[in-house]
Amino acid sequence: MSKRVGRALGVIGTALVSLVYALLLSVGATLWLPRGAGGVDHILYPVIMVPLVWLAVLLWLLGTRKRGRAFAMASLLSALSLGAVLANA
């Protein structure tokens, strides 16, 4: 496998993983965001923000010098978020 193909696969993998992180973090946000006047803000804000969270996580994972630590931190936060959601379900 050439270096270029390896790098491309790495970027695609990171993009997919960061989408999963973004979804889990957003789902978790429904627990701590205020419900607002309409009683739905805690669901709407995370749903609306998913594309931006995805982009932010992806750029963070790709741009950081300590990539391993960034992946570990994102995984921990996502796991905590998922755990909180499952505990409340």
Added chain:
Amino acid sequence: MLEARRGTRRLFYFIHRYSALVLGYLALVVFFTGAVAVYAHELGGWAVRNVPEGGVSAFAEAGHLDRAVERAAERIDPERRGRIFVRGEQEGYVSLVVLPEEESEQPALTQRFAPGSAAPTFERTPVRSEAFRDVPPEESLERFLLDLHIRLLIDGNAGILLTALAGFVLLLLLATGVYVHWPSRRRLVSRPRTEDGRRLLGDVHTLAGFWSLPFTAVLGFTGTFFSLAGSVVIPVFAFLVFGGSAEDAIGALQPPTTVEARETVAPLGRVVRDAEVRSGSPVTRIDIERTEEGDGLLVTVNVGESGWTFTNEQFVYDGHDGRFLREGGDIGSSPSFATFLLQLIGALHFGTLAGASTKLLWFVLGLLTCVLAGTGFALWATRARKRDPNRGERPLAMVTGATAALPLATAALILCWAAALALGAQARGFMAAGFFLTLVAGTTLGAVKPALFTLRFLLVAAAAAFAACPLAGWWATGTAPTLGGTTGSVDLAFTFVAAGLFVAASRTRQLDGRIAVAVRLRRGDAA
């Protein structure tokens, strides 16, 4: 530190280049059709060619609305009946859709009423999922343009996921492009350097990217949101938070409204009048649904949805006696910043923020995003030639052909719609063939002819095709072009676009020397 920053820059440059090369053309088709789709409703009005009077208000005023809903509702088994929708369509037409329940295999009912007509002028009984897509042939132009932009004509989630990917790639290209190509202050205020083609392309790419940055960022974000929300985000939320039930997830967004079950049904005409008095705008949409308890009826009325300003008010009524219940839509028990944000995202994506003026601005800025993609492709092609002189001009000519074929493909689909209508053929298939075959033909032309010839030929052909559109509309509908109304305005717009394309084609001569310097070739020197 410096080395790490260089590494990040190299990685972001790699992502910018290869995500554009692999997915850029898909994204370009979505951007271009999106720019055209800003005027899909007007093009739909041009295709229908009717008197611009009527709509839901006139339909209700004439007393047709209650009878039409009653008769249509009777056609579906009451035990299995779902929502009923009444919509104001182009040029005063009214559409009525009665859906069966979600699990029911019973077909839906779709009807169209011409202005002033109490009897349906079009009727179909499609399957539930096709209820909003099975439209009369003359309305298929607008539906096709929207389907092309929203789902690239691919049914199910696959098409929507592809457009979501296009939107996300736009966001990624912007973020990496800002990091890699951030221009100096001097470059931003100076004109593009015209002494050679590659510098010209680079400057136009950077300047177009910088000045359209807020617009493209908003468009990429809102587009990704619209595509991802229904296909990925809501199902994931439903799975994790609501035990896998999408109905519960959507139910959590809807406000609880208790309506007593009764035999009577409210007169819709009175409901429409009340909503118009409350809002001061005409009614564009009515949704009639049962509450979760079973027999409680709710009527939601939308007003001012497609007005000149950004207004979209919703009123909810008791469907049994027409009693006004509350203001606000089917999301949230009362308006909040999040529901406003949701409406704002819609207005920002569709260009209806301030009516007709922002629609024109969105159209122009949408085309600027396409210029960004086109110059990016051309830059890659000129660099590919610089690295490997044996490649000749072919990559540049092919990307020029693929990009410059888009206006011609748009005109071709309009001409194919007209031909299908006149010949009684299936319009959707004709339009799809016209659009995609033109793109293939443009790219093929680039493979065999030089870039400038390809560009000039495609621009002239697109100009001729747009100039023929008013006549094609006349041929298809049997109604001669007029100077007034939607038909006249769209015919005039076709003429302006044709003239603009002719002028652009004539000015490509000025590029001749500069492109030649850029790729160091004249016609025939590829050998």
